Amino acid sequence: DQQVKQNSPSLSVQEGRISILNCDYTNSMFDYFLWYKKYPAEGPTFLISISSIKDKNEDGRFTVFLNKSAKHLSLHIVPSQPGDSAVYFCAASGSFGNEKLTFGTGTRLTIIP
Amino acid sequence: KAGVTQTPRYLIKTRGQQVTLSCSPISGHRSVSWYQQTPGQGLQFLFEYFSETQRNKGNFPGRFSGRQFSNSRSEMNVSTLELGDSALYLCASSLDGRNTEAFFGQGTRLTVV
Numbered sequence: 001d002q003q004v005k006q007n008s009p010s011l012s013v014q015e016g017r018i019s020i021l022n023c024d025y026t027n028s029m030f031d032y033f034l035w036y037k038k039y040p041a042e043g044p045t046f047l048i049s050i051s052s053i054k055d056k057n058e059d060g061r062f063t064v065f066l067n068k069s070a071k072h073l074s075l076h077i078v079p080s081q082p083g084d085s086a087v088y089f090c091a092a093s094g095s096f097g098n099e100k101l102t103f104g105t106g107t108r109l110t111i112i113p
Numbered sequence: 114k115a116g117v118t119q120t121p122r123y124l125i126k127t128r129g130q131q132v133t134l135s136c137s138p139i140s141g142h143r144s145v146s147w148y149q150q151t152p153g154q155g156l157q158f159l160f161e162y163f164s165e166t167q168r169n170k171g172n173f174p175g176r177f178s179g180r181q182f183s184n185s186r187s188e189m190n191v192s193t194l195e196l197g198d199s200a201l202y203l204c205a206s207s208l209d210g211r212n213t214e215a216f217f218g219q220g221t222r223l224t225v226v
Contacts, residue, residue: 034212043203043217093212100169101212105155
């Protein structure tokens, strides 16, 4: 069963606008969440994370929001830039990041110039 | 410093054969994790090695095995290959296994025919 779900396989956003990528999880034991970005022919790169003790974490243009009651998190990119075009993976872990990562299936973000 | 190196980058094997993939972590990193990426399944955790010991294991059959050497380099072996084993195999290294500090290699693309 898919414990981490990214229900949108793809998303297209105009350059300069906000990109919102969504992720849902089912396992209540997850307490640490991460977003990775992946370009073709490269490995995933860590982008931003959030612990379950917070509901928001911000790093430059990237903000992750966590809604524990809904078991939902989202990644906001503002403003979106062409270099943001990539596949974004949501991942979850227990023990505040010390356990194995469970990944979603990814969302392909395309920024339209 | 050099990143995570995976060899070979591409591999074609026949059903029933076995294959060995290699991962050289970043110098000083003692944890190596392996993931399988297939379309529609995202990244699925195979196993993690830390200081030559398997510390975590995912839900894969016993045909998938691995090991880690004293220099932290890791190998992954798949025996009796099946068509469904065709995937991108990624390894990630970190100092101590904390996921936020994990760096991924470019992966080995395995095709089973």
